[in-house]
Amino acid sequence: MTNEASSTVVTEVACPFCGLACDDLSVDTAGEALAVVGGGCAKAQAGFARLGVSHDGASARVGGQPASLEAACAEVARRVKASAQPVFAGMALDVGGMREVMELADAAGGVVDHLYSEIGWRSTRVVQDVGYVTTTLAEVKNRADLIVLVGTDVVSKASRFFERYVWNDEAMFEPAPAARRIVYLGGGLNTAAGQSPDGRAADVFDFDRARMPEALSTLNALLAKQPVSEAAPLGIELARWQALVEALRAAKYSVLVWMAGDFEPAQVDLNINAIMSAVRALNVTTRSNGLGLGGADGELNASMVHAWQTGYPMRTSFASGIPLYDPVHNGTARLVEQGETDTVVWISALNDKTPPPPEAKVVIAPPTLKLEHEPEVFIPVSTPGVHHVGHFFRGDKGAALPLRALRATRLPSAAKVAAAITAQLKEVSA
Ligand code: SF4
Incomplete structure (x- = not known):
């Protein structure tokens, strides 16, 4: 007979690894890595196994050297403040993460762009x-x-x-x-x-x-x-x-x-x-x-939050103090190619597979992300639906699924990091 109170298997887990957001997974939390034991698919199994460890040894880095979270956030704020036009790209985030990054982009006068906006x-x-x-x-x-x-x-x-x-x-x-x-x-x-x-x-x-x-x-x-x-x-x-x-x-x-x-x-x-x-x-x-x-990689989370906070679809610039929508002008690749930005901040809590563009000087992502170049600042973050609760819009826009916290970690969420940078930015500006 199974003792449900002592079971390490969590049922009815929503999966954040593609736009279907299947909410029927059973995940065993007993091992060092999370194991999908019911529902799911190969991608979900790999995602929960790869990201679902505590990552407690991961540290922020500035200039390739270990740094405290506070020091790393302060360095990002300094760089963003000094930038003529920072771009916040990637945006594979849950709803809460996206909300805080929007605050940051607004405070920084930056551009917001999701990794799928070129198609979106x-x-x-x-x-x-x-x-x-x-x-x-x-x-x-x-x-x-x-x-x-x-x-x-x-x-x-x-x-x-x-x-x-x-x-x-x-x-x-x-x-x-x-x-x-x-x-x-x-x-x-x-x-x-x-x-x-x-x-x-x-x-x-x-x-x-x-x-x-x-x-x-x-x-x-x-x-x-x-x-x-x-x-x-x-x-x-x-x-x-x-x-x-x-x-x-x-x-x-x-x-x-x-x-x-x-x-x-x-x-x-x-x-x-x-x-x-x-x-x-x-x-x-x-x-x-x-x-x-x-809806993969938080595409709908990003576009929903962006729409309800600005009234526009993705790809706006806050440079003038109000959101200005221009999906062609505000593309990260174009801004980099034309030399219209000197600071790309890559923020991605859900995706540790897509490498940031080489121009990304700041990377805020899971510690499992394979980096082709060491950025000037790297801040490891936890993953929604794995380490912390959150919300995820399914790819048909029909539902926002609640995400579970399955594995304890000392890593901060992307929302916490974005809020810390925003606070530092406001301090720098005061
Ligand atoms: S990766 Fe997609 S299809 Fe597979 S379990 Fe997760 S949400 Fe469902």
Whole structure:
């Protein structure tokens, strides 16, 4: 018999390692590293194992030498204060971390930029131009009868999508989830997860994904009952495209899924705009929705906090004392290339895999982050959902999940470090 009071396994843990934020994990806290023993996937297992140790021996460094947290924060404040235009980049943070970094950026008169903003601002542009008709993962799970994956397999980035939201045993409004039809638009994708539990293969439109705008134009032309002159657009017989259009029209609740990071960067807004055109056309006679999945590395945490604190999407500058939104001008890479910033502060509590740009003079990140160059200041921080509680917006924007504290550490949170730098900055300014 299990003694629950003495069990070292924590259940219903939310995972912060991709945008799905699965909240059904069981994590054993007994060992030196955290072990996922229920739910989860390879990425979650690796993330909890790698980050889920105490890291108590890790120390801040200034100029490559060990320094106290106070001294390191004071040095960051001094550098930020002296900078003509500091840039706060990375931003793989929970909600609380992002809130404090926004305070810091405001006090410093800096620019705020998430590591995925280069793609994200192009998605946002569609919302600004024509609006979105999108759904949530819960609606996919409970209603969808036809799911079209546009240029993505989802599972390469969010491996449990089909397990949790498509091939579920029961659904509230869809009587036979296992009978769902799955269509992939684009070649070179991992389509194995799209096979139904009873062995039905997914329908794959195999073409060069760089030609997605042509594929979506074909669909939209057929939806609009316009003539398509080619017998086989993108090498696929017109009759198959027509059959897909008929299936979309016949579906009770179709969902067109994309991950903006899987599109060619220059085509992101073009493709999403075309998906929205198809969704709008279908909604004249039936129900159809888009689902743009993202949210890895706190992308949604950053954009939600940024929006409610400034009224703008990501990539604003506080240099003039008020937030000024310019997603092209305020990109970190552009600011560095043009010599418009001399101080990049890389802040990333959730991601210890993506190396900061070489120009990052200050790095605030987990001690497991592999650095290609020693920055001028390094401050190790704890990870939300591993060492401390927090909140994490799921990639469909449908829910903010509470994160657990599973492993004690002496490392400060990114929020605490940002608040300490802000306090020092205000002291320097006084
Ligand atoms: S799919 Fe994503 S959120 Fe779910 S367990 Fe794996 S890494 Fe975590």
